[in-house]
Amino acid sequence: MSLINGKEISEKIKDEIASRVREHTASGGKVPHLAAIIVGNDPASETYVSHKVKACERVGFRSTLVRIDENAEEQELLEKVSEINQDDDIDGLIVQLPLPGHMSEEKVIETISYKKDVDGFHPVNVGRMAIGLPAYLPATPFGIMELLRRSGIKTKGKHCVILGRSNIVGKPMSLLMSRKAEPGNCTVTICHSSTVDIPGTCRTADIIIAAMGTPGFLKADMVKEGAVVIDVGITRVKSDKTKSGWKLTGDVDFENVAPKCSHITPVPGGVGPMTIVSLLENTLMAAGRKIYT
Numbered sequence: 544m545s546l547i548n549g550k551e552i553s554e555k556i557k558d559e560i561a562s563r564v565r566e567h568t569a570s571g572g573k574v575p576h577l578a579a580i581i582v583g584n585d586p587a588s589e590t591y592v593s594h595k596v597k598a599c600e601r602v603g604f605r606s607t608l609v610r611i612d613e614n615a616e617e618q619e620l621l622e623k624v625s626e627i628n629q630d631d632d633i634d635g636l637i638v639q640l641p642l643p644g645h646m647s648e649e650k651v652i653e654t655i656s657y658k659k660d661v662d663g664f665h666p667v668n669v670g671r672m673a674i675g676l677p678a679y680l681p682a683t684p685f686g687i688m689e690l691l692r693r694s695g696i697k698t699k700g701k702h703c704v705i706l707g708r709s710n711i712v713g714k715p716m717s718l719l720m721s722r723k724a725e726p727g728n729c730t731v732t733i734c735h736s737s738t739v740d741i742p743g744t745c746r747t748a749d750i751i752i753a754a755m756g757t758p759g760f761l762k763a764d765m766v767k768e769g770a771v772v773i774d775v776g777i778t779r780v781k782s783d784k785t786k787s788g789w790k791l792t793g794d795v796d797f798e799n800v801a802p803k804c805s806h807i808t809p810v811p812g813g814v815g816p817m818t819i820v821s822l823l824e825n826t827l828m829a830a831g832r833k834i835y836t
């Protein structure tokens with residue numbers, strides 16, 4: 544069994560990005576600039592955004608953090624997005640989700656210029672990804688593709704079972720794993736809440752991507768010997784073994800599943816660290832006008 548060390552791979556990619564930024568700016572190119580908008584003070588969102596800002600510093604990007612009050616009108620957020628859309632110095636823009644209930648995430652995402660949509664959530668980027676055109680890919684699926692690539696896992700002709708059909712992980716993951724590319728070229732099955740036989744389906748899988756957000760869902764008797772298992776789950780569960788009183792738990796019963804796998808990602812330290820790297824990759828592409836002019 545080989546452990547896929549997402550933390551180590553992500554640090555290596557950050558070093559690569561930092562050196563690309565140095566080369567780019569040394570030859571007169573502009574410093575990549577990411578703007579992040581956070582609405583309110585949700586603690587998880589605060590943590591995610593501060594990690595994103597720190598990651599920008601680490602690779603030599605500029606970052607701008609915009610704070611909007613929890614009780615602000617939706618219009619205020621939309622106006623800020625439009626202002627950043629017009630700002631030629633800013634290459635990429637993300638609005639941290641979730642938003643307060645009185646704001647429409649759909650409307651906000653559609654207001655972001657698709658050319659700056661480094662989260663890959665705008666329908667133009669989703670549609671372009673679906674038909675195989677260059678697009679900003681959403682962070683988690685992009686990070687998983689990079690983990691597979693850098694771990695040398697061959698995917699062509701394999702059966703990939705994806706647990707979960709969310710717009711930000713399951714659905715885009717199914718498109719990427721089935722596209723004509725490496726990694727890719729898989730026969731893909733998506734399991735969801737109405738799937739009749741999830742254990743039986745998983746047992747036929749060469750690659751399982753667990754992204755439904757149910758801690759410990761994937762058990763050893765659902766996994767074929769030699770399978771590759773990618774765990775996207777990150778649920779905080781209570782624990783009396785940690786100082787904080789909680790720990791991050793994946794969707795995979797790691798202890799029992801790992802011995803059967805050829806490769807597996809841990810939680811934490813597997814998929815998680817790769818998501819910020821994807822955001823940095825997208826921002827670098829935006830700064831270099833690699834996808835849109």
Ligand code: GUN
Nearest residue numbers: 637638639640641662682
């Ligand atoms: N909230 C949870 N994940 C994400 C993400 O990838 N991007 C944004 N903008 N918000 C999130």
